[in-house]
Amino acid sequence: MLRYALIFFVIAIVAGLLGFGGIGGAAAGIAQILFYIFLVLLVISLVARLFNRA
DSSP, rough: OOOHHHHHHHEEEEEETTTTTHHHHHHHHHHHHHHHHHHHHHHHHHHHHHHHHH
């Protein structure tokens, strides 16, 4: 999931440099959503692993 967030981030940067602001903004929004989903899943995974050891 982090890989897809980075891919959309790169697409947003390239689109912004080429003057495609709408596409760049949409790609940046998607990258931000994917990054937050990644963070939530990471925290859930770490908490589950913590309680699984006990």
